[in-house]
Amino acid sequence: MKIKISGGMVVNPITMTEEQRDVLIENGMFVDDLSGQPEQIIDATGLTVMPGLIDPHTHLRDPGFEYREDIVSGTKAAVRGGITAVACMPNTKPVIDNPTIVRYIKDKAAAEGFCKVLPVGAVSKNQDGKELAEIGLMAEQGIVAISDDGKPVLTADLMKKAIQYAAQFNLVVISHCEETTLADGGHMNEGIVSLEMGLKGIPTIAEDIMAARDILIAEYLGLPVHLAHLSTAGSIELVRQAKARGVQVTCETCPHYFTLTEEACRDFNTNAKMNPPLRTQMDVDAIICGLKDGTIDMIGTDHAPHHADEKQIEFGLANNGIIGFESSFALGYTYLVLPGHLTLPQLVAKMSTRPAELFHQKMGRIEAGYPADLVLVDLKKPFSFDKHASASKARNTPFHGWMLHGLIKKTFCDGKVVFE
Numbered sequence: 001m002k003i004k005i006s007g008g009m010v011v012n013p014i015t016m017t018e019e020q021r022d023v024l025i026e027n028g029m030f031v032d033d034l035s036g037q038p039e040q041i042i043d044a045t046g047l048t049v050m051p052g053l054i055d056p057h058t059h060l061r062d063p064g065f066e067y068r069e070d071i072v073s074g075t076k077a078a079v080r081g082g083i084t085a086v087a088c089m090p091n092t093k094p095v096i097d098n099p100t101i102v103r104y105i106k107d108k109a110a111a112e113g114f115c116k117v118l119p120v121g122a123v124s125k126n127q128d129g130k131e132l133a134e135i136g137l138m139a140e141q142g143i144v145a146i147s148d149d150g151k152p153v154l155t156a157d158l159m160k161k162a163i164q165y166a167a168q169f170n171l172v173v174i175s176h177c178e179e180t181t182l183a184d185g186g187h188m189n190e191g192i193v194s195l196e197m198g199l200k201g202i203p204t205i206a207e208d209i210m211a212a213r214d215i216l217i218a219e220y221l222g223l224p225v226h227l228a229h230l231s232t233a234g235s236i237e238l239v240r241q242a243k244a245r246g247v248q249v250t251c252e253t254c255p256h257y258f259t260l261t262e263e264a265c266r267d268f269n270t271n272a273k274m275n276p277p278l279r280t281q282m283d284v285d286a287i288i289c290g291l292k293d294g295t296i297d298m299i300g301t302d303h304a305p306h307h308a309d310e311k312q313i314e315f316g317l318a319n320n321g322i323i324g325f326e327s328s329f330a331l332g333y334t335y336l337v338l339p340g341h342l343t344l345p346q347l348v349a350k351m352s353t354r355p356a357e358l359f360h361q362k363m364g365r366i367e368a369g370y371p372a373d374l375v376l377v378d379l380k381k382p383f384s385f386d387k388h389a390s391a392s393k394a395r396n397t398p399f400h401g402w403m404l405h406g407l408i409k410k411t412f413c414d415g416k417v418v419f420e
């Protein structure tokens with residue numbers, strides 16, 4: 001299939017520029033010239049053309065929790081949000097801790113998925129923090145990183161071994177930074193709001209202490225570590241200082257950490273309950289600052305679908321997390337680009353090119369020789385985000401009814417239209 005996409009404003013997250021030009025696709029790849037006349041011409045006049053987004057942090061719940069989400073519904077929701085590859089965390093049932101489960105996910109995604117799925121293997125067997133999982137065998141089957149996400153790796157010794165062992169396979173360890181003696185039993189950020197609501201809080205230092213530990217381990221070893229879903233001013237500052245010393249640390253944040261504060265929990269809204277919890281305006285400001293100065297490398301959704309019965313209960317009993325695929329780009333555009341914190345190419349780099357680099361995937365660029373993963377987006381017309389229109393099985397989002405800019409119009413994966 002030879003496709004020409006004409007008249008769009010094309011975002012280049014490598015040169016950090018935007019230019020109006022045609023994009024050419026042949027046999028699922030971007031090309032400089034077609035070998036003949038295009039079989040399809042798509043008029044993108046008035047639209048912006050971006051590389052397909054890559055989400056470095058998602059929970060597809062498959063296998064084991066398909067009542068919340070599965071690979072088909074999850075990837076269908078992803079492409080509606082302009083996302084063409086998702087890294088899925090291993091806290092499934094069974095845990096992604098062996099090559100058979102990795103194979104299952106890759107095969108199901110290839111057969112029935114709407115976009116690419118990049119499995120993240122567990123650090124430890126059954127994520128119980130005791131013994132390393134079958135990392136080498138999982139690497140052979142195509143995991144892109146290892147993590148015990150959902151839980152921290154509690155012992156520093158196991159984290160050290162994981163970083164050393166993963167490096168032999170050119171894999172990064174993704175750290176869920178949470179010191180559980182400080183965090184366990186907490187339902188929201190520890191502070192004035194938790195006090196007023198009478199809920200046990202999770203202090204910011206629960207995140208900061210683990211971030212510091214894993215930065216120090218990576219620094220000692222001279223090897224990389226990636227810190228997931230950072231939410232505090234303290235952890236951002238630790239990463240900033242570590243980068244200045246030359247430590248190979250990368251990190252991500254999520255849209256909810258630059259758009260919401262602990263105030264969202266006030267009416268016991270369980271769609272504002274997540275882990276790490278929503279913090280204060282001071283933390284939000286620090287995260288935006290970290291995104292601007294490059295301390296925060298990328299943005300992931302931490303897409304965490306839950307059944308309504310797991311959220312429509314008492315705040316203290318409700319599960320943590322929110323869905324994120326279909327709102328993440330628009331939240332980034334509306335809250336980071338429109339106020340002038342980031343340029344559009346900088347946002348796209350954090351949502352596409354940088355995650356591709358972290359996982360050593362040939363993706364995230366509109367360039368000859370790269371797979372034709374592409375998004376057409378209307379940046380001009382505002383829209384009201386509607387959770388009922390989601391392709392996810394879940395509806396747990398605090399963003400329902402928000403007026404946003406950045407409506408995804410069409411998504412291509414390997415040159416095929418997967419959403420319009």
Ligand SMILES: [Zn+2]
Pocket residue numbers: 149150151176228229275
């Ligand atoms: Zn996590």
